[in-house]
Amino acid sequence: MESNGRLCAELGCDQPGEFRAPPAAGSGDGEGPGAYRWMCLEHVRAFNNRYNYFDGMTADEIHHAQRPLAGWERETRAFARAGSGDQGPRWADFNDPLDAIAARFRREPAPERNDGKPLSGQDRASLKVLGLAADADRGALRKRYSELVRRYHPDRNGGDRSHEAMLQKVIAAYQQLRQAPAFA
Incomplete structure (x- = not known):
């Protein structure tokens, strides 16, 4: 990383500050973390050697932070409750042939069949290629x-x-739908 004219944050050092370190304790205005400190390689190595995550913690707090399942008790973004504002994955080229993930984030309800047979995401895409409704039967497909x-x-x-x-x-869509459980 280039220093962009910054000098090392250590007092008396005139080397370029190329490496980012967390702000000093008590720095900042109380509205979030303070600005990063920029250090030369020698001083950032020394900073990393003396860094202690558990500094200032009681024995009970250290034990609580080191337990095997620490952090697993809270819900992750992908499995948060419905209606929690979770917008779902943003990738466009995700292959979800069983529609296991995308169905949860679909805005409009997925077309369903009258006979209750499930349609995968690939089945829906093939039906779209053929221009058929979700409840089409094998005869309509042929x-x-x-x-x-x-x-x-x-x-x-x-x-x-x-x-x-x-x-x-069209041929690929037909071959796929012909073997789909919904058209068996």
Whole structure:
């Protein structure tokens, strides 16, 4: 890290302050932690050697902090209670084929089938490719697949291969849904 013109925070040291250390005790205005101290390599090493997390704690406080399950009694962000303001994961490329995580954070209710058979996230995506409702049956699936294959196949379009990518998506979606438990 570059010092950006800062000098080491230790008195009498004229080396550049390249390493960040916590603020000195009692520094700051009481509104959160004080500003970091910047030190040279020699002084930050000395600071780290004399740092003691348990300094100022009683024996009972040290024992409480060192117990095997310390910190595990509070809920984590991902498993916090519903309605606690937890917004869910922000990543866009997360693969959740069983819809185990994303279903909790979905704003609109997931489309359900009338027969009660579950749909995975991949099932829903395949239904969207085929343009089918969530409660479609196996017959509707076959009929829609036939329609789309005829529409996108190059032989039906005078040899035009511009729809070939969509045809591959339709075939993959059909193959996936054909084996899905909801369409068994």
